[in-house]
Amino acid sequence: MKSLKSNLIVLGSVGLLFLGACSKGDQASDTNSSPASPSVASQPASSPPAAAPGKATKGGQVVESGAYHLEFVTEKEATGTHLDFYLLKEDNKEPVPNAKVTAQVQLPNGKQQSxxxxxxxxxxxxxxxxxxxxxxxxxxKVAADINGKKVEGRFTFNQ
Incomplete structure (x- = not known):
């Protein structure tokens, strides 16, 4: 009986270790900006620093979508939450200024706001x-229309 209990404890511990190892990869994609994140006003006017694909250049959540690098940064303000969306060409990290960008935000009560x-x-x-x-x-859900080409990314933030 003691052997059975010991085996169950060991098996449960190994299962928890595997579960912990599997969940660590999701942490980078589920980060949320905090009030301590850099504000837009403190960003230099020069082009963003080069970064490897998937790396945040502004400290936000990143999605790579085809030839584009999407980065979503939030900052709480007195009137609400400031949403910043960086749309960069993947090859040279140059900003794309001519897109039509919309954000579909789902409220905690389930309603949608565009x-x-x-x-x-x-x-x-x-x-x-x-x-x-x-x-x-x-x-x-942030959607960008770049000269007829659709690019989308999904992000989250907390209030």
């Missing part, structure tokens, strides 16, 4: 202030 992001030439990114302040997790 927002149009405007291009900020000085910051070389798209931005909008999301007015919601309800606590919870907000899944966001």
């Amino acid at each position: 927002l149009a992001l405007k291009y900020d030439a000085e910051g070389k990114h798209y931005a909008v202030v999301f007015p919601g302040k309800e606590p919870g997790q907000y899944p966001v």
